[in-house]
Amino acid sequence: xxxxxxxxxxxxxxxxxxxxxxxxxxxxxxxxxxxxxxxxxxxxxxxxxxxxxxxxxxxxxxxxxxxxxxxxxxxxxxxxxxxxxxxxxxxxxxxxxxxxxxxxxxxxxxxxxxxxxxxxxxxxxxxxxxxxxxxxxxxxxxxxxxxxxxxxxxxx
Numbered sequence: 097x098x099x100x101x102x103x104x105x106x107x108x109x110x111x112x113x114x115x116x117x118x119x120x121x122x123x124x125x126x127x128x129x130x131x132x133x134x135x136x137x138x139x140x141x142x143x144x145x146x147x148x149x150x151x152x153x154x155x156x157x158x159x160x161x162x163x164x165x166x167x168x169x170x171x172x173x174x175x176x177x178x179x180x181x182x183x184x185x186x187x188x189x190x191x192x193x194x195x196x197x198x199x200x201x202x203x204x205x206x207x208x209x210x211x212x213x214x215x216x217x218x219x220x221x222x223x224x225x226x227x228x229x230x231x232x233x234x235x236x237x238x239x240x241x242x243x244x245x246x247x248x249x250x251x252x
Contacts, residue, residue: 106199110174112155117165134244163177164204173185214248226249
């Protein structure tokens, strides 16, 4: 089996039954990776929760339609792609550094022609990951919700 095909054998379109698992990964990653920078208890431990996040991944929603999961028997990672842009890429912390994020990113590049994304300015680990996978910072910066600095990266 060619590497590309073998690598993508575990990646499939997200289903509504994946909503809770996807939401869980997003919430956990936000709390682990972003809370230390923003220290916003009301948001990270109140407003941001698995139940509400899962509700965005209902049948027919753009969030569900544009999402793919890495599922080798357990959903370990997810990616959401909109047009040519990666919107979200998260791997369960216990499964990070096993090539799952790279496989999801290559899927987005090879199968969906995604070549751009926004990354939290403080997320040095994420920036390094994207750089290792062929992306570069463009110098473009935006502020999401007036307090979250995001940097644009594009495929070289």
